[in-house]
Amino acid sequence: MTAHNPASPPFRNPVIRWVDYRLPVFTFMRDHLGDYQTPKNLSYMWNFGSLAGIALVVMILTGIFLAMHYQPNVNGAFASVERIMRDVNYGWLIRYLHMNGASMFFLVVYLHTFRGLYYGSYKAPREVLWMLGVLILFTMMPTAFLGYVLVWGQQSFWAATVITSMVTAVPFVGEPIVEWLWGGFAVDNPTLNRFFALHYLMPFVIVGIIAIHLWALHMHRSNNPTGVEPKGPEDTIAFHPYFTVKDLLGVAAFLIVYLGFVFFAPNFFTEPDNYIPADPLVTPHQIVPEWYLLPFYTVLRAIPHKLTGVIAMVAAIAILFLMPWLDRSPVKSARFRPLYRMFFWIFLLDCLILGYLGAQTAEEPYVTAGQIATFYYFAHFLIIVPAVSRFEKTKPVPESISVDVAAREGRRPRRGVGTKKKEEVA
């Protein structure tokens, strides 16, 4: 966390100078948001990290305002959500922002993750950065699930029952643990109370992990489309204004999609059943998780053994932790890895198929298809990626970011220009 440019001029404003000498927040902001040197060739695929951060802020903000009106009690929860929708000023807007915000959060996080997989952002020296990211994804899932339960509709209640019952797969202690989770003998008021408490807590845990994620990011800075580390000042530009503006443009595009759903199709991602109050005596005809959990749901259903199914589902996410060690290729970016690139797209397709199958009823041909897709999912990580990284003949990697940028623009690299100009200014 050292300042990139030790020769930065002192702040002109004396108040800022006074504060900064005692608590260097302004220096910190300059070194990590302002002058922060960023690879100059980042594409729009690098927007999803900041978008995920913004999505989280929106979720926390809307969530706090919803919590001002929500009642975590089995007798009042559903009605309080309806009151938010009908009586609270702009309650419908805040709830739809929160509801669809969850989907948008997962959407940008998944794109962020696939970006990392494509460009090898998990490779040295960014393994810890990557693992923290996977941890964030891991934390988001229970957070989203807990929030889904709070509505206390039919889908909420039965999702809570099904998900918590997974714990009963644990040998011997499964039953006592699930009763401990429920605070009773079924999903009931104590369950709802603790789910509310934890749903309020978890986002702040995520904020904490993100802080460490960013710390790790700023240690070795962003990867870039070439996968070649910056070699000099000609390879980087200041974060502000170039990437602040680029990120803001991304925010505008993101808001168009997000608010498009909020205002024109607010219930696109939900099940109509969840507008029926929870009934502990009637299970809906089909239980479908939210779209962002569907691929993992297919993995769970693909394995006809309770405990193994649950383990496979958790492993499907946990296996991402191992990606830095499964992929031994010295080349980061898939741009120079034709074989890996092909398998990347097949893997992405497989994830989409898993998602599609998760929304289907548990009958043929979907069950067999789910088993094949699940097998391929794990094969990608455990067989294909290690094998490809060993046998693949990669394309030549550019000498530096500048050389690559210049070659793509059909001109000679602008080398050493930066240093010359800087002397001129001084």
Added chain:
Amino acid sequence: MVNVNSATLAGAEPSDSREREKTGGEGTRRDFLLLAATAVGAVGAGLAAWPFISSMRPAADTLAEATLEVDLSPIETGQAITVVWRKKPVFIRHRTADEIQKAESQNVAELRDPQPDSERVKKPEWLVMIGICTHLGCIPLGQQPNDPTGNYGGWFCPCHGSHYDESGRIRQGPAPRNLAIPQYEFIDDTTIRLG
């Protein structure tokens, strides 16, 4: 492209100041864009904040309970009742001729919060007030027959000793204002609607 890159490499500020020199100290196009973008962003942030601020105001169901009709016919002369309106106690007193006479004959000029009795009632025999002490929000005594009524024959606040007269006007103690009069109207001779 060339422009952007040279600005990049030299740092945005020096290039900006060079441009400013060219325009004779006037703003540059970049200044204009920055100001315009900031202004649009500020307006957008304000608009986005409004639904959140507004969501904390009383909701529609709360507002729907904001009016209350009270039948006064069972209240005998000299009796008082307390009704709850918008979660606040409202004192309704059927005043005696003696109380009305005292309230009306009071010299307004010597009051802390000068207000003639006629401004505080719609019909002299019916005094309708919000029963919350204007000092710090306690409920004054004087509604029950055995309650202390203070030194002026009206109400007495037990919290910090404010005394109110037969018209609910502050006469002694720390309260700054008379007991408030709610918005109400007579919908017939013996029924009022609060709110």
